[in-house]
Amino acid sequence: MRLSDLLVESKLTESDFQCREVATVEGYRDFADVFERRKLPQDARGFLSYQLIRNVLAAHYSDCSFCVMLDARRPDLREAWFAVMSCVRMVDLRLRCKVLTWQELAEALPGKLQHFLQEKYGIASGNNASTVLRDELLAANV
Numbered sequence: 001m002r003l004s005d006l007l008v009e010s011k012l013t014e015s016d017f018q019c020r021e022v023a024t025v026e027g028y029r030d031f032a033d034v035f036e037r038r039k040l041p042q043d044a045r046g047f048l049s050y051q052l053i054r055n056v057l058a059a060h061y062s063d064c065s066f067c068v069m070l071d072a073r074r075p076d077l078r079e080a081w082f083a084v085m086s087c088v089r090m091v092d093l094r095l096r097c098k099v100l101t102w103q104e105l106a107e108a109l110p111g112k113l114q115h116f117l118q119e120k121y122g123i124a125s126g127n128n129a130s131t132v133l134r135d136e137l138l139a140a141n142v
Helices: 022-026 050-060 075-085 091-096 102-108 111-121 129-139
Strands: 006-008 046-048 066-071 095-102
Touching: 006 050, 022 075, 046 050, 046 095, 050 066, 050 075, 050 091, 066 075, 066 102, 075 095, 091 095, 095 102
Parallel strands: 006 066, 066 095
Antiparallel strands: none
8 A cells, every 4th residue: 555655565364475586676767776685584495574565665756655564463574574674775765664552553543443343453552562572581580
């Protein structure tokens, strides 16, 4: 989705950011300029988190910002985000890429939408990313 100069990728029910063949991804415009290729997450099938890679490239090409929205209860998605972001070569592009949790967004939504997110997806506005991270750290005795 594009809102003015902001590109948005939203993960609410999908399990991951998909995988794509190495040759396909490496063929994208400016791929080698934007990413540290060898450090990008991949497996035998190809590059992992393809949707993030594609959106970062789109933000670079169009001189936009990019925001991925994810569920704070999904640390695997947050880790995938940071794994891709750590491979972006350009500091200014890294600064234009952001992450927002559905829980953080819910805090700013009208009550009716907050109720919908709570009922349909179990997303509560008081359950923000920092609370989830704090709880994870406490559980790990860090």
